[in-house]
Amino acid sequence: MRILQLHCEQIEYTPISKEISSAKDIQKEAKTLDNVIVAFTAVEAGDDSGIVRRAAADISSSVKKIGCSHVLVYPYAHLSSNLAPPNTAQDLLAQLESSIDADKVSSSPFGWTKSYTISVKGHPLAESLRVFGPEGSGDVANGDAEPDDDAPEALKSESRLESTWYVLGPDGTLTDAEKFDFDNHKQLRRLFKHESSGTRSADEIPQHVSLMKKIGIADYESASDSGNMRFFPNGRLIKSLLERYITDRVCAYGASEVETPIMYDTEHPSMKSYFDRFPARQYTIDSEGRQFFLRFAACFGQFLIAAHAQLSHHNLPYRLYELTRYSFRREQSGELVGLRRLRAFTMPDCHAFCTDVDQAVTELGRRFELSRSVIGDIGLSESDYEMSIRLTRQFYDENTQMVHDMAKKHNRPILVEMWTERFFYFVFKWEFNYVDDTGKASALSTDQIDVENGKRYGIKFVDSEGQYRHPVILHNSPSGAIERVIYALLENAARSSKTGTKPALPLWLSPTQVRIIPLANEFLDRAQQIADELTGANVRADIDDRNESVGKRIRQAEKEWIHYVIVIGKSEAESGNISVRERLTDKTTETDTASLIQTIAQATANMPYIALNAPRLLSARPQIMI
RNA sequence: GCCAAUGUAGCUCAGCCUGGCAGAGCAUUCGCCUUGUAAGCGAAAGGUCGGGGGUUCGGAUCCCCCCAUUGGCUCCA
Structure with a gap:
């Protein structure tokens, strides 16, 4: 069952003609309802009373949250390509109507073509899509609704996520972040504030936005969607150079470059469960009745290649690399800024498939050095970025030495967020963050230890005893998004012109x-x-x-x-x-x-x-x- | 997505409050000058005043809706 739930100022609908013979005869007159939650509902094959109960409970909880106690159940076949037979659908819709807990519940006629005009309110909870499947399959919420009982496991977990913030010194001392003396580490304090509290103060436009236009690098393209930039000859040249350099370095480290599709079937089993873990905003594309989403990273493509490969422990670590042009994330419009946050961006993405956490930890060390070297050669110095680590307490306890070794190499304090239990697919993740003059932090390089997707994507290797096992996967971007690197270089140039030096690119x-x-x-x-x-x-x-x-x-x-x-x-x-x-x-x-x-x-x-x-x-x- | 500010020539911006001929500088084109290390001189051309609707004899200016950009919130796999 799929329900598109809209909180409306007003809806007016008029029955036009009967579409199926079992539809009831009614008068063809227009009906107008004000301040109403409209539940456009498609009943799908396999739906039953249990699903209706969960759907009704979900709508009832929305009624309470939104504070609007009039619900219109509007049969809407177009939400699904796998509809239940009309008689079943009519039964279940009637059940749904009677099980919703609201002051007033009405319904529009089933089996009629109807014209309608609608005006939807603009607030965070006004629009949401709910998909209800058989018990245990995991329901999917999308849109702006808050996590609730029908939300995916990851969202439920996230809402009770407990983490502690520390600062890890080069000598391995772990200090409560609140008690750390940030006086000599102002950028790290900004990063901590940015990551932990979310409060920032910036009343100026970041410098790179005017610079990217002034020196002919990039500009907004109003003929496209927001966050999709156009690059002028200068910008394209700079991007090409960065792309070539990073690709050469990643291949020299031992990765093999591949190219994978930018769109994937939303119904593919691995994607479905991945979405359940990470319900994110995507662009979607319809093609001959199938629905595709535009990739938000190169993970899927590389995982599907790895799942196809005959891997043995002799082959691991197996390293795949792709420079994605583009990765797409349909960020909320208010979050987009210049080259810092885009909806379409270019990202070097390198995965390493490892036998176990121990091998992954060793490999992670090599990639850490690679990332440090790449980011430095590109033209960013160590003082230009701050490092952060996110990890579970268990991983820290079992790999303390490795974490301290990284801190020693970095040789400056590191911001650490430690979780009591694992919520995401990774147990460990580090990032280099560029902190700009407006106090905003943006991740550049990153690497993660993923203990979950090997199984999800059916990636297997044969170990030395002839047994199939799932690899531990590393997700590394040695530089972060190319556009974001340009953003950092431009912000750096602007910063130096503030201190009296001439702004310049490397x-x-x-x-x-x-x-x-x-x-x-x-x-x-x-x-x-x-x-x-x-x-x-x-x-x-x-x-x-x-x-x-x-x-x-x-x-x-x-x-x-x-x-x-x-x-x-x-x-x-x-x-x-x-x-x-x-x-x-x-x-x-x-x-x-x-x-x-x-x-x-x-x-x-x-x-x-x-x-x-x-x-x-x-x-x-x-x-x-x- | 929410709240706020902004949107006028290719660019940067004045004009808007208090309705009455669409403005400047830079850039562009043409002419003069023939150049010595951060702007030589002159002229011309250049406009759906973000889009739509309304009020008015008359709207860049007042009102409403929409779009975009930026800031804050939220978010950032």
């Missing part, structure tokens, strides 16, 4: 690394030669050949955060040298192309190179930057 990510400015048209050929030399040495160089003053073109290069500017005039054309202005030091030096190439090669060593993603001549380039 050189290896700069869309233009060298700008060449010919003083007059006659020097354009020489500028082209230099640009050719630089390009040949994997340096992104372009030429501002516009008929503008030198001052203006320098200023333009400054606004684009271009690290090196070369001005070519008469003396350079004659001497063969170049005059290079280095933006961060504000110094102009006379040198030659080869040594500039060497300087740049050293500063971008080991990082990938992708060619300029725009016409070389600025005169040929439309303006996107603001």
Whole structure:
């Protein structure tokens, strides 16, 4: 049985014509009801009185919570593709109507096509979908309703979730977070407040929102859904470089890259029980009567591949990797901000299938080092992020040494949330969080020890004694979402400009690394030669050949955060040298192309190179930057 | 999703309170200048004042609804 429950200002419906012969004859007149909970109900094959009782109890509890005591039961076949026979449905609907505990319960006619107009109230409990199956199968609640008796196990558990907050020092001391002296760890205090209480104070727009537009990285696309960004050439280039770098590193660590579908059948047994564990907001898509959801991570695709593989303990850890473009999460509209929180985002997602928790713990250590190294090479320093750990007390007691080793490596205090029992699929999880100047914390890198999904997805390996066992699974994103990395880099740039340093992107990510400015048209050929030399040495160089003053073109290069500017005039054309202005030091030096190439090669060593993603001549380039 | 603020030229914003010709700077185009390290000079073009409805002789301006962005709440697998 499926019930779409709507708290309405008003509903007006008019019976039009009989659809089935067993429908009762009635008068075709319009009916209007005000302030009413409308329960659009589809009775499905296999439904019985027990299910009706649970559905009635659920609606009754909504009546109490919402404080509206008029219910309209509205037969609505369109909620299901697996309907009960009409006679059964009519019986059960009548039972439902009489079992709801409310001052007034009415129903609209069964078996008639009806036209209706409806206006639904706007409050958190106004809309919810309930699916009631046979006893024990787990009912599903969706929408904004609070967890109640028919909510999934995970939600019920979460509401009585008991956790304690600590701070773990590099030396292994565990201090009650409330008693910890945060004076020298201001960002960690912000993280603690953000994670534990949820109260924040920010009255300014995060800096990266204007920066992402100003330097031509990304923008909102009003023709799409909120939280789906468009990336301009500069942004696409930066994303490509980050994606390539992270993918190379994950493959070098030992993962095999795969590609999996972005949509999955909601009725697939593994998905169904996963949803029951994590009823989240998804995009859904209909195709020939099947309903699909857009993936919110790469887990499903990789798990289904692993379930298909013939695994033995010799193969483990088995590491799969995918760069998801995209992962989709239909976050509430009020939660979306710039590049920090999106509905469609790019995420490196690497799973490792391990024989047991011990092997998982060892593997986790390797991935911790990988993540630290990746996040550092990308351009974020250790002081830019704070670490947090979530774990069960039992896991802590059994793996104290490993947790303390991580703390020692991190070498700064770590925020710890410890649960008395396990509610989620993981027993342990660490995260690096970027804390921005508005006090918001966002997770970047993360890894988790999953002790549940091996079984759920039927992933098996043969152990040394010939027995089938389910692996323990690690879920790692070494960098976090790519968009979020760009957000962190931009926020960092904005922060440095507040302290008097010029804002900049790391050189290896700069869309233009060298700008060449010919003083007059006659020097354009020489500028082209230099640009050719630089390009040949994997340096992104372009030429501002516009008929503008030198001052203006320098200023333009400054606004684009271009690290090196070369001005070519008469003396350079004659001497063969170049005059290079280095933006961060504000110094102009006379040198030659080869040594500039060497300087740049050293500063971008080991990082990938992708060619300029725009016409070389600025005169040929439309303006996107603001 | 809820509450609040904001939405005017490609961008940043004035005008709105107190209704009466749609404005500025930057960017764009054209012309002049032929440039030496953060804005050379002049002119032109550029508008569904977020969308819809209402009040009014007349609405960017007042009222209602909707959409988007941002902040707070909630949420964040």
